Amino acid sequence: QVQLVESGGGSVQNGGSLRLSCAASGRPSRLSMGWFRQRPGREREFVARIRSVDGNQFYAESVRGRFIISGDNDENTSVLQMNSLKPEDTAVYYCAATDSVAPMTFEWQYDYWGQGTQVTVSY
Numbered sequence: 001q002v003q004l005v006e007s008g009g010g011s012v013q014n015g016g017s018l019r020l021s022c023a024a025s026g027r028p029s030r031l032s033m034g035w036f037r038q039r040p041g042r043e044r045e046f047v048a049r050i051r052s053v054d055g056n057q058f059y060a061e062s063v064r065g066r067f068i069i070s071g072d073n074d075e076n077t078s079v080l081q082m083n084s085l086k087p088e089d090t091a092v093y094y095c096a097a098t099d100s101v102a103p104m105t106f107e108w109q110y111d112y113w114g115q116g117t118q119v120t121v122s123y
Contacts, residue, residue, distance in 0.1 A: 002112040003025050005115075006095045009117030011121075012119075012122075013122055014122065020093055021079050022080075027099075032101060033052075034050070034098075038092050046060050049104070062088075067083070080093070091118075093118075
């Protein structure tokens with residue numbers, strides 16, 4: 001049973017930075033990892049992902065150039081560095097993982113989910 005534990009959420013002012021971390025346990029094989037978020041009143045949406053096969057990163061257009069995803073395949077960990085945060089980035093952020101070597105942006109492609117961590121960006 002794979003378990004994902006997120007940390008690093010919190011509150012920050014407009015233009016600030018936060019760093020989210022995710023650690024996976026219970027699975028020795030490499031996992032591709034991603035981040036999703038659910039903004040108030042909206043459905044959960046894709047943010048970023050990193051592939052286990054080659055480390056390739058992909059971002060939602062809304063965060064491209066501001067967020068950076070990184071991962072450690074050997075440790076099955078992922079970090080989402082969020083810079084130049086905006087109030088519209090306020091959301092619950094979820095770490096996700098999959099045994100697939102090349103997932104994309106759909107929730108159904110991810111098998112394991114964290115509990116979510118709140119990020120609040122104020123004006």
